[in-house]
Amino acid sequence: MNGKIVPSVCSYCGTGCGVLFQVVNGKLVGTMPLKTHPVNEGKLCIKGWHLHEYVNSPTRLRSPLIKMNGRFRQATWDKALHFASDRLKAIIEKYGPDSVGVLVSAKITNEENYLAQKFARAAIGTNNVDHCARL
Amino acid sequence: MKDQIKQWLQQGKVDIFLGYKMVEGHPLPHFFVKDRLYEVDELVTGPIRYPLEKLAIRLAAEDPEVKIGLLVRDCNRRALNVLFLWHQLNPDNVMSIPVNCCPSNLADQANCSLLKPEKAGPYKEMVGIDNNISIEEAKGFDQEERLRRWTYEFDKCIKCYGCRDACPVCFCKECSLEHHALVKTGDLPVDIPIFHLVRAVHMAGRCIDCGLCEEACPMDIPLRLLYKMVNQIVLNVFKYNPGIDSVQSPFNMLGDEVTLEPKGLNAA
Ligand code: SF4
Ligand code: SF4
Ligand code: SF4
Ligand code: SF4
Numbered sequence: 001m002n003g004k005i006v007p008s009v010c011s012y013c014g015t016g017c018g019v020l021f022q023v024v025n026g027k028l029v030g031t032m033p034l035k036t037h038p039v040n041e042g043k044l045c046i047k048g049w050h051l052h053e054y055v056n057s058p059t060r061l062r063s064p065l066i067k068m069n070g071r072f073r074q075a076t077w078d079k080a081l082h083f084a085s086d087r088l089k090a091i092i093e094k095y096g097p098d099s100v101g102v103l104v105s106a107k108i109t110n111e112e113n114y115l116a117q118k119f120a121r122a123a124i125g126t127n128n129v130d131h132c133a134r135l
Numbered sequence: 136m137k138d139q140i141k142q143w144l145q146q147g148k149v150d151i152f153l154g155y156k157m158v159e160g161h162p163l164p165h166f167f168v169k170d171r172l173y174e175v176d177e178l179v180t181g182p183i184r185y186p187l188e189k190l191a192i193r194l195a196a197e198d199p200e201v202k203i204g205l206l207v208r209d210c211n212r213r214a215l216n217v218l219f220l221w222h223q224l225n226p227d228n229v230m231s232i233p234v235n236c237c238p239s240n241l242a243d244q245a246n247c248s249l250l251k252p253e254k255a256g257p258y259k260e261m262v263g264i265d266n267n268i269s270i271e272e273a274k275g276f277d278q279e280e281r282l283r284r285w286t287y288e289f290d291k292c293i294k295c296y297g298c299r300d301a302c303p304v305c306f307c308k309e310c311s312l313e314h315h316a317l318v319k320t321g322d323l324p325v326d327i328p329i330f331h332l333v334r335a336v337h338m339a340g341r342c343i344d345c346g347l348c349e350e351a352c353p354m355d356i357p358l359r360l361l362y363k364m365v366n367q368i369v370l371n372v373f374k375y376n377p378g379i380d381s382v383q384s385p386f387n388m389l390g391d392e393v394t395l396e397p398k399g400l401n402a403a
Pocket of ligand 1: 010012015
């Protein structure tokens with residue numbers, strides 16, 4: 001029997017509440033609020049209290065899917081990334097960079113959001129960057 | 136204290152000791168084990184409280200034979216008593232080390248988050264219930280005003296279930312608060328006052344007044360006071376003090392056979 005408590009940040013919304021994950025025998029079994037976290041001071045909303053459920057959910061996507069002939073098929077990361085970059089390149093070539101938009105999210109970190117806008121502006125060449133909260 | 140914990144771990148008297156360790160400036164609950172005995176030197180105590188006994192129930196649910204040690208304040212002690220009486224933990228498998236929390240000249244420090252309650256703001260004082268007032272003061276309002284003030288408090292509830300999830304003595308496999316006949320899913324505000332009164336009734340003869348529910352409530356609802364009022368009735372009518380008395384609560388009408396086995400680990 002082994003167990004540990006892992007501090008983390010709730011990934012459900014942009015508030016960023018501090019949480020503690022309870023891990024028993026290598027399995028995530030529960031979530032508690034982090035009491036000394038400056039954002040949530042020991043409180044959570046119902047989504048935060050149940051974070052461990054989506055991690056363990058049987059319907060969770062564990063690998064990328066590529067839609068081919070109207071159906072989603074499992075793919076490796078390499079294959080999915082190549083597929084996406086090839087299609088993006090083809091679209092940009094044909095319709096120009098402003099035909100692409102990048103939607104970022106409150107669920108990812110500040111640094112990841114920064115990288116996403118950098119990708120949009122520097123790699124794709126568009127200012128079409130928006131946020132899920134404005135959709 | 137640390138030597139005692141090391142000794143217990145080394146001698147196999149406990150497999151896991153639940154205490155606190157400082158991690159990046161945050162005192163977090165920590166599982167101390169024999170393989171990492173050196174960590175025991177980093178054990179800390181302080182005003183921050185987590186329901187350690189709730190973690191113990193999780194561990195026991197995984198392996199009913201596991202021997203658990205834990206730091207206990209007065210509130211943890213009362214919670215353990217209730218959990219033993221309701222067969223949630225086996226007293227033979229639980230060892231505890233007391234830690235000081237109550238204020239006294241003889242103790243190095245008064246060490247409890249309850250000692251520094253937040254002051255109620257002026258609006259809450261005017262229309263709601265100040266969390267820090269006594270039972271007598273709460274009963275001082277006339278009936279109509281009392282209903283209005285409590286309704287104001289209950290109305291704020293965001294149905295996070297934090298009060299239940301933080302509570303060391305809320306352990307039912309199927310919680311009434313999730314029963315759709317009592318509490319509709321998806322609606323806010325919650326069914327008032329059913330949601331809060333169902334829980335209050337369940338806390339009669341069970342709540343050990345630790346205040347963790349209130350600390351977890353994002354809406355600052357005076358839950359501790361509510362359960363205190365309920366348990367004052369239990370004390371007056373049944374002469375029963377949950378967590379202190381060593382017999383089952385008078386509300387355990389179903390007898391010892393009541394099925395309150397620990398929740399499955401995959402259950403919510
Ligand atoms: S606990 Fe709720 S409010 Fe806090 S970050 Fe998660 S989803 Fe947002
Ligand atoms: S004070 Fe709240 S958290 Fe503590 S035992 Fe009572 S109901 Fe549970
Ligand atoms: S005591 Fe009541 S509120 Fe607590 S878990 Fe059981 S049914 Fe739910
Ligand atoms: S913790 Fe407070 S807001 Fe959350 S369900 Fe309980 S009473 Fe409602």
